[in-house]
Amino acid sequence: MRLRTDDDIYRARLLYLGPPGYTLPVHLPYAQYGLFAVLVPFFMFIHYLFTMEIEIFPAWEIALAMVTTSFIFRHVDPDRPARIVIRTALTDWRRRQESSEERRDPSLVATKVRIRQELL
C-alpha cells in the first residue's frame, strides 16, 4: 500500500498578494501581517513606558516590528508554528545564562499514586 501523510496539504503557503487591483511587490504569509499588527502596538507600548508619550507615526516601532517579525519567521516552518518559535526564543533567553552547566530539575515522583488491583 502506498501510504502518505496529509501534511503537505497543511503545508501550503498562503500568501497575501495584495488588495484587489494592486499586487504587492513582496508576498508574505498572512501570519506575518498578523504578527506585525500585534507587534507594533506592543513596541509603542514599550516606548510609552519609557517616554510616556505616543508618537503619531511610530517609525522606530514599525521598523523594529518588521525586523522582529522577519526574525521570528525565519525560524518558522509548517512544523514549528510561530507561537512555538516565540516561546522557544523567550525560554532560550531566560536560560542561556545557565546553558553552560547542568541544572537540576525537579524529580518526577510517583509516590502518591494509589493502586488498586481491580477496577471495581
Place this chain on the structure above:
Amino acid sequence: MTTPSHPGGHYRESDPSDGRPGTAGNGPTPSGAGEKNTTPGSAPLVVFRAPRAHPAHASPNGRSYTPAHAAPPGGPSGTPPAPHSPSTGEFPLVDPPTGGFPRVESPSGGFPFIDPPVRRTPSGVNHPPQNALTSSGNGAASPPAAPQSDSSPQYRGPKWNPTPSEWNTPSAPAPASEPATTPTQPAVPPPIPQEQSRLGQVLTGTPAPAPAAPAPTPTPPQRGELKPYVSHPPATPQRPRTVEPTNFVHPPAQTTRSRPALPQQSSTPAKAVPAPEATQATPHKPPGNQKKPVKPRPPRFKDRAPRQELAITEIAGHLTFTANTVTAWYWLPEVRWAFRPDSERENLIIAIAEQYAGLAGFRLHLRRTTRPFPIDEWARTIAANTPNPLPPAPGAPTWADHLISAQRHLLAANASEGQTYLGITFARRTFRDVLAERFNHLRGKGTSEKERARNARLVEQFDEILGSFGVRARRATPHELEWLIYRSVALGMSPPTHLSPVSDGHWESGDLLALTEHIERYRTPYGSTVKLVNRLTGEERHVCVLTVGRMEPLEIPEVHEPWLHFHERLPWPMELSSRVDVLGPGDAFRNLEHRLRMIRSQQRDYQEHGIDAPPELERLAQRALRVGDEMTTGLPLDASRIHGWHRLAVSGRTREECLERARRVIKMYSRDMRISLQHPKNQDLLVREFIPGEPVANTGYLRRMPVRLFAAALPQAASIVGDRRGDLIGRTAGTSRRPVFLDLHFPTEVRERSGLAVFVAEPGGGKSTLIGALGYLAARRGVQVTLLDPSGPLARLCQMPELRPYSRVLNLTGSEHGTLAPYALIPTPQRSHFPEGRTGDREYEIALSNARAERRMLVQDICSMLVPPQVAREARTATLLRHAVRQVPAEETSTLDDLIQTLSSIDDDGRELANLLLDTAEMPLALLFFGQPPEGALGDDAALTVITMAGLRLPDLRIEREYWSAEEQLALPMLHTAHRLAVRRCYGGDMRRRKLVGLDEAHFMEGWRSGRSFLVRLARDSRKWNLAALVASQNPRDILGLDVQNLVSTVFVGRIAEDHEIAADALRMLRVPRGVGYEQTLATLSAVDPSSQNRLPYREFVMRDVDGRVQRIRVDISYVPGLLEHLDTTPTPQPRNDSNAIAPIATPSPSAPAEV
C-alpha cells in the same frame, strides 16, 4: 562518571571459589546441591549491573577501611551517599525517615531494620570467621554480638558515613574472613551488596535467611571491624547526624528489599527505635563516650531536592486517573512480521487500522518500552529441564560453568524484549468526581466507586474493539502499569532486572513506583539531552528525544518496514511514545475542508492578480479533493485521520554517546525510510511526555496521517523465534536482536510433533558446525547423542575435555566385519513399545511387517549399490534380488551371506550375481556389510558417539555412477547403512529418554526408495522415542516430501546462492512465499565483508521453528570455550607466531559480544 559497566564487575564468580554471595543472590535456595543450585543462584548475580562505586564510604577514623573507601572515585559526594541500603538493613538506625515514603505499603511498617542483625546471629554461628571474631574477645562478642556487630560499623568513627560501605564490606565473600583484611573488600563487594540491596527481594532475602553463606560473610567483617573499633574511642554522638542525609533514601528500598525476605520484621517503629538504641548502648559503653542511649534524632535536613508529583493519581485495574482525565491501558502482543507473505501483512495492517478507526474521538498514547530478557528465569528453566546433566570431567568446565557463561553472553548482548502499551483517554473527570476523590483522600481512599463503575461500563467497548484480530490487545495489569510508569520516569535507564514483571511475583504493589523517587533529572548544557541519575544504583543516563518530522510517502509492506519498528535494527533499545488524536470522518473532513478552502481562495487570489500560481497549489488542491472524497464516500477506515506527535527516545551512558546514537538513528531513518527525525529543544518537556498522564510537549511537529499509515507503524512487530526453554544458540539477525533458544526435544515433548530438524545449505554454509554445536549442547544436558559425520570434523568434539570421558568415536573404516550388516540395522519392534490391547496388537504387527519390508528394501538397495552399475541396471538383477530377498527370512539375524547363498541356489544368473557380490566382498571396506554385527557395537552408554568414515572419499552425485571409483562406489552403501546405524542406536533402552541423532550428508539418500522410507520412519518414530533427529542435506528434495506430511518440525536454511531450484525448495520448506525476493535473502546469508581478511565468526540461517515462526538468525555459540576450535572444519593456514595460533575462528569469543 560513567557507570562501570564492566561485565567483569558483576561476576562474583571471579571471587575465589566461594560463590556463596552469588548463591546468596538466590535467597533461600542454598541448601544443597552442588552445581545445579549454584547455577540458579549465580544467575541473579550475573544479571546485576555493577553500580557506580560510591565515594561516600569515607571512614574517617583512619582505619584500614579508608583506602578502600578512597577507591571509589571521589565522585559525587553530593549525591546522596549510597543508596545502598545495607543489605543487612541496619541502616535504619537512622530510623524511620519521616514523611515521604509512606505509601509504599510496607507490610512491616517499614522497620525491618532491626531484625536482620538479630537473625544473623544464629546463622552466623557456623562460620569460621565468626569464630575468629568471638575469639577476638572484645566485649561485644557476646550474644548481642550480632546486633552489636551491626551497630558496630556505625560507631566507626566521628564521621562515620553510612552504611553503604560498612554494610558492603560485610557482604564481602569469604575472603573477607580475615577481619583485618576488610579494607580491601569494599572495592569489590560494594557492587554486590548494592546490587543485592537494589531491589531484588530475592536477594535481599539472602543476607538474612541464607543460612550459611551470606550471613556469615556480612558478619565477620563487622565483627572484625568491631575489634579494631573497640580500640578507637568512637565519637558517636554525631552518628545520627551523619546518617541523616541518607536516611530517606533507604527506607523505601529497605522496605522493598526486606519485606519479602524478612517476615519477622514486624517490629513496630517504636520498638525499632529503642532497639537500636539498646544495641548501640552496649558497644558505646566500653568506649565510655556515651552517657546513655541516644535516641536517633529526626533528620535535621530533609532532602531539599525538588520533587514534583506525577499527574497520575490512581491506578485502578487497567485505568489510570489523572486530575482531569481517565485513561484505559491495554497491552499489545507482538506480531510476526518477517518472512510473511505481503498479503498477510496487508491484512494485518488493515485490521489494525480498522480497530484504530473504531476509536474515533479519543486520544491515544502508544508507548513502547523494553524489558530486559529474564536471563535468570531462562537459566532456571533450563536447569529444571535438565535433570541429569553430564557429570563433570576433571579439568573441564562443569554444567554450572556452562550455564554461567551462557548467561554472561546474554548479558553482554543486552538482550531485551519490547513491550507495547496503548492508552486510550476516554473520559474527562467531572468536578464532582474530583471533589469526591479529594474527600476520599482525607479518609484514606481513592476514587469513588461510582466513578469507577461508570468508567467500567464505558471501557468495555474498548475491550471488544481491541481484542479482535489485528491488535489483539488485553487489559494491562496494574503491575504492568507500574512498570510502564517507572520505565517512563527512568527513561532509557537500565531497568531493575529483578523487577521484570514476568518472573518475580514478590513485588508488592507500589514498590515500583516507589523507585521513581530515586531518579534525578538534570538539564544538560545546551539542552540537547536530559540526564537521569538513579540515586540507588548510581547509574547515569543521558536521554534525548527525537520527534518525527517530515515523512515522505511509504510503501508498506512492499518496500519499507513498519516505520515505528524500523529503529529496532540498531542494537540498543529505544523507547517510543506516540500521542495522537483519532479523528472520525466528520471531524477529519471539516478540518480538511477548511484547508481546502484556504487553498482554493489562494488560487483565486493568484488568478485575480494575474500571477501564475505555483503548481504546487494545484497539486495540493487536487490532493485535498481526493482525500476529501475518500473521507466522505469511504469507510471510516479510509476517512479517519490520526493527528499527533510521535517521539523516539534514545539514551546513552554519556552525552556524546547519546548524541552519537541519535545521529545514527536520524541518518538511518532519513536514508532508508525517508523520514526526517528532528531533535527539538525543550527536551525536558519531551522526556516528560513519555510518562503516561503527563501533558503533551507542544513543540510542533504535529503529524496528520490516515489511520492506515499509523497502523502501518506497527511498533509491536517482533522477531522471536525458538522456544524459551532450550539452549542458547544465537540471536535473531533481522530487525531486532533477540536471543534464540532451541530445545530440540521441545517439539516431541511439548508440541507432540516429530522431532525431525532439517538443515539445508550449500557446502560451507555451516551445517556441520551447527549440528556439532547442537550435539555438544545436548550432550552437556545428558542427552544420548549420536552424530554421523562422514567427512570427519565432528570427531574432534570427542576431544573436548568435558566430553572426553563420555564420548566415543566409531570409525567405520577401521571397524570389524559386520558392523554395517544390513539386516541388523533395522530394529525389531518390541511388543512393549505399543499400548496394551487389541489396537496395540495390531500396531505391533503392522510395525513388525513394516520392519521386515524395510529390511528387504534396504538389502535390495545395498546389493544394487554393491554390484557394478551396469549389472544393477538390468531388469534381471532386480528380479533375482527380489527373489532371493523374499526367501531369506527378513529378521535381524539374517546376513548378506545368507542372501548370497540363496542367490547361488536360484540359477546360473543368480550364481553370477552372487559371485559378483563376493567379488565386492574382497574390498576390506565391503566386509563391513557381510557377517554378523559384532557384539556390543551399539549398546554402549557413551553420552556422545561420533560415527565417522575417516578417509572415505564421498562421490559426487552429479557424475554418473559408472565414473565413480571403486572406493566411491562403496561409499554410497556405507553412507546409507551408516545413517541407519546411527539411528539404530537410539532404538534400545527407555523410550522416553532423550536422544539425539545427527545425520550429515543425508542427500546421498535421495533417489533411493529405502532412503526415503528411512526418513519417513525416522520422522514417525521420533516422537514416540523422544528422539531429536537432525538431518543435514544439500538438496532437500526428499525431505520436502516429508515436510508436506508435516513431519518436519524445525528447519534451518543456510546460504544458498548457486542453485535456484534448491533455493526454491528451501523456501517451500520454510513456508515462505517464493518469487518475492526471499531468494535474495538466502543468497546473502552469512554475507562476508569483502574488505575483511578474517573469517566470518558466525553463520546465519533462516530458521523456522516448531510453531511456524520464521526468522533470520545468527548462530553464535562462542560462549562455549573451545567449541569453535574443535568444530573448525575449514583448512587453516600454518599456525602463525602470534598468540592466535588457531585461525581467527578462535577470536569470536571476545569479539562476538562486541559485534552485538
